[in-house]
Amino acid sequence: MNIIVCLKQVPDTESQIKIGSDGVSIVTDDVKWVMNPYDEFGVEEALRLKEKHGGEVTVVGLGPKRVTESIRTALAMGADKGILVTDDALEGSDALATAKAIAAAIKDLEADVIFAGQRGVDDDQGLVGAAVAELLGIPQLSLIVKVEVAEDGKTVKVERPIEGEALVIESSLPALITVQKGLNEPRYASLPGIMKAKKKPLDEKSLGDLGLDAAEFGAGARKLKILELTPPPARVAGKMVEGDTPQEKAAELAKLLHDEAKVL
Amino acid sequence: MAQGVWTIAEQRDGAIRKITYEIVSEGRRLADALGQDLTVILLGSNVKDKAAELGQYGADKVLVCDDPKLEPYTTDAYVAAISGLVKDGDPAVLLVGASVEGKDLSSRLAAKLDVAMAQDCTAFAIEDGNLIAIRPIYAGKAYAKVAFENSFPQMGSARPKVMELNEPDASKSAEVVDAEFTLDDGDLKTKVLDVVKDESGKVDLTEADKIVSGGRGMKGPENYKILEDLADLIGASVGASRSAVDAGWRPHSDQVGQTGKVVSPNLYVACGISGAIQHLAGMSTSKVIVAINKDEDAPIFQKADYGVVGDLFDVVPALTEEVKKYL
Numbered sequence: 330m331n332i333i334v335c336l337k338q339v340p341d342t343e344s345q346i347k348i349g350s351d352g353v354s355i356v357t358d359d360v361k362w363v364m365n366p367y368d369e370f371g372v373e374e375a376l377r378l379k380e381k382h383g384g385e386v387t388v389v390g391l392g393p394k395r396v397t398e399s400i401r402t403a404l405a406m407g408a409d410k411g412i413l414v415t416d417d418a419l420e421g422s423d424a425l426a427t428a429k430a431i432a433a434a435i436k437d438l439e440a441d442v443i444f445a446g447q448r449g450v451d452d453d454q455g456l457v458g459a460a461v462a463e464l465l466g467i468p469q470l471s472l473i474v475k476v477e478v479a480e481d482g483k484t485v486k487v488e489r490p491i492e493g494e495a496l497v498i499e500s501s502l503p504a505l506i507t508v509q510k511g512l513n514e515p516r517y518a519s520l521p522g523i524m525k526a527k528k529k530p531l532d533e534k535s536l537g538d539l540g541l542d543a544a545e546f547g548a549g550a551r552k553l554k555i556l557e558l559t560p561p562p563a564r565v566a567g568k569m570v571e572g573d574t575p576q577e578k579a580a581e582l583a584k585l586l587h588d589e590a591k592v593l
Numbered sequence: 594m595a596q597g598v599w600t601i602a603e604q605r606d607g608a609i610r611k612i613t614y615e616i617v618s619e620g621r622r623l624a625d626a627l628g629q630d631l632t633v634i635l636l637g638s639n640v641k642d643k644a645a646e647l648g649q650y651g652a653d654k655v656l657v658c659d660d661p662k663l664e665p666y667t668t669d670a671y672v673a674a675i676s677g678l679v680k681d682g683d684p685a686v687l688l689v690g691a692s693v694e695g696k697d698l699s700s701r702l703a704a705k706l707d708v709a710m711a712q713d714c715t716a717f718a719i720e721d722g723n724l725i726a727i728r729p730i731y732a733g734k735a736y737a738k739v740a741f742e743n744s745f746p747q748m749g750s751a752r753p754k755v756m757e758l759n760e761p762d763a764s765k766s767a768e769v770v771d772a773e774f775t776l777d778d779g780d781l782k783t784k785v786l787d788v789v790k791d792e793s794g795k796v797d798l799t800e801a802d803k804i805v806s807g808g809r810g811m812k813g814p815e816n817y818k819i820l821e822d823l824a825d826l827i828g829a830s831v832g833a834s835r836s837a838v839d840a841g842w843r844p845h846s847d848q849v850g851q852t853g854k855v856v857s858p859n860l861y862v863a864c865g866i867s868g869a870i871q872h873l874a875g876m877s878t879s880k881v882i883v884a885i886n887k888d889e890d891a892p893i894f895q896k897a898d899y900g901v902v903g904d905l906f907d908v909v910p911a912l913t914e915e916v917k918k919y920l
Contacts, residue, residue, distance in 0.1 A: 342851045342871040346734040355735065366852045423709060450851055453730050454712045459700035468782040469668055471697040474845075486786070490846060491693040492797035494605075496665070497787035504782075510838075510852060511845035552709035552744040559736050561729070561877060567898035578901050579911035582883065585899055587919040590881045592803070592860040593827065 330384035330482055332375040333435055334408065335445040335461065337365040338392055338399045342450055353555045364399040367446025369515040370508040374476055375444055376407045377513065382478060384441070385409045389434050391419065391427060397531065404526035405518030411531040418536055421548025424452070428460030430546065433539040436465060441482060443505040447472050455507070462505035470500055474511040478502070595745040598624040599684040601675065602635040602647065602655075603694055605665075609643055611800070612690030614650050616751050618759040619717060620688050621651025626719035627685065632656060633767070634678060636671060638664035641769065648767030650759045656682075656772040662781065665788065669781045671698050674774040676705045679746060686724050687746035688717070692753060692799070699750050709744040713855075715755045715878065724749065732851035732874035753799050754857045755878070796830050798849060803829035803860040804879075806849055807837060808872070810865015810886065810905055814842035819906070820864060823913045826920065832856070834866045850875035864905045868893030885909060 340346070340360040347356040364372075375386045386408040390396045393415060400411035414434050422430070435443065443462075448455030455471075462469035474495075475488035485504055489496045490511075518526070536543050544550065570585065572578035587593040600620040602613045617633055624631040633647050636658040644655035658674045679687065679702075689695040691713040703710035715736075716727040723740060724747035730737050741747040798804060805824040807817055817831065824831050833843035835850050849856055851871040861879035866872060868884070868891055876882070877896055884897035885905045894900040901908055 340731070342732075343869075345870065346731045348735060355731075425704065425707065425709065428704065451731055453728070453732060454710070455696055456700045456703065456710055456712060459697070460704035463701055463704035469697070469701060470783065471668070471700075472693055489693070492800055493791050493795075495789040495791070496785050497789065498667075498783055499786050500783040510848065552742050553711060554740045554742050555737050556725070556740055557738040558730075559738070561733050561736055564877060564882070564896045566895045567900065569894070570899055570901045575903050575907035576911045578903055579908055579915045582899055582901055582912060583915035583919060586860070586881070586883070586916070590860075590898065592881050593916055593919045
């Protein structure tokens with residue numbers, strides 16, 4: 330099986346987010362960059378599919394050179410090779426443009442299954458996976474927690490939890506699967522894995538290499554314009570509920586929730 | 594020129610879901626701001642009788658796509674039906690609900706139409722005749738104000754439980770129109786084999802009106818019973834922090850935070866949750882936040898409307914007894 334994993338690098342979820350002086354971007358000086366947490370589930374599932382069905386796992390990342398580190402992490406977990414789509418002209422691209430570049434990097438790889446995280450935990454859009462699937466003309470299966478590829482490798486059965494239900498969906502392959510927590514427990518890279526990863530192939534592709542026109546990418550070509558970033562609406566620390574015993578505090582809290590907050 | 598506001602209804606087993614009324618209400622406000630009409634697309638099998646009532650929330654017209662292939666929802670069939678209607682109708686604004694289905698549908702539809710999309714928004718407005726959307730990013734650590742650049746329809750999805758519901762007006766009814774669409778079997782590559790209902794009756798955290806959530810301070814899975822007792826009494830769903838989920842105490846679907854669910858209930862009761870930044874990110878749009886924690890320096894108190902410093906194993910059962918007085 331030919332398995333692709335799309336990879337994004339994002340600020341660690343422990344990061345404080347500070348807005349830059351331009352008002353439309355974040356300050357990245359102190360940011361610790363990590364593989365998007367949802368993509369880790371994709372890497373793990375790809376490795377499990379390979380272990381069961383054979384084949385090759387290719388990790389496709391997009392972004393500046395620092396993304397190489399996250400691709401190497403995936404290679405250290407066991408992926409076979411990496412592709413980094415990197416070009417100064419990509420800086421500031423929106424989801425549609427990003428998907429076009431990723432789809433261009435994937436289209437000739439004859440993928441059977443493509444994994445992507447259900448969303449990047451930075452922009453929280455969750456658009457790129459679906460757009461890559463659309464551009465490649467293949468089905469998308471979103472927010473999946475279980476993946477079973479048929480023995481013949483022609484179909485896949487997946488499970489998608491929705492509000493109050495779980496759907497079991499069958500799709501033809503190739504397909505793009507976006508993954509979420511609950512699918513698996515991603516493995517850690519072993520020391521030998523880390524050593525081996527250094528020798529695994531990692532190709533860089535520019536927009537020109539992919540036959541794409543740089544003018545269609547970057548902040549200037551965005552169809553979704555960011556007008557302004559602001560800190561979240563401030564929540565003023567409220568009342569500390571007083572009382573000499575837990576019972577007194579509980580009684581006071583219940584009273585406040587009923588009389589003042591009116592939520593009981 | 595693109596004209597009118599459209600929304601896509603969400604129904605399940607023929608019943609209109611609440612998120613639909615939320616986006617129809619918001620769609621009405623945007624249509625009024627533009628001085629244009631509000632059209633709703635309703636898809637499913639034998640759903641036409643549900644169409645006219647959408648007028649009570651403000652729809653002028655409902656386009657009905659009725660076909661057995663549209664039940665249950667699949668991305669392929671819905672996108673095929675809707676994309677043709679949108680191309681023909683050329684609306685200025687297209688709103689969907691940011692439910693699981695709505696996000697799946699809208700992300701593919703936007704790509705198919707080659708237009709920009711603002712996912713999971715908490716506010717919309719019309720400025721100078723164009724749609725403006727506010728959307729939390731970094732799970733709410735920052736908010737982005739976004740606009741659309743020569744991209745029609747201007748597409749946005751609304752976070753569940755954030756948009757204000759219009760008071761239904763029983764005297765109003767929408768014009769119901771059978772939509773013309775074609776579904777080519779060759780385009781339908783996915784099939785729902787089975788639907789497994791959650792029999793617990795628990796409301797999904799993203800749609801819950803109240804949430805009682807437990808973290809590391811719960812000390813073990815067996816202790817969630819005290820949260821469930823309180824939750825059952827006040828009609829809440831039980832959530833958890835990442836550390837509780839990672840410890841295996843609670844299922845993944847219960848996790849609130851940046852790598853779990855982002856929730857906006859009317860009441861969020863955080864028990865034994867210190868308030869790691871990635872948890873705070875997932876629940877800070879809750880309307881009323883209560884924190885119960887024995888560490889008075891816990892960061893959660895900075896976000897809480899009501900804080901109780903105390904042992905949750907004493908406070909929560911006492912609270913369960915006390916709230917009975919008000920029910």
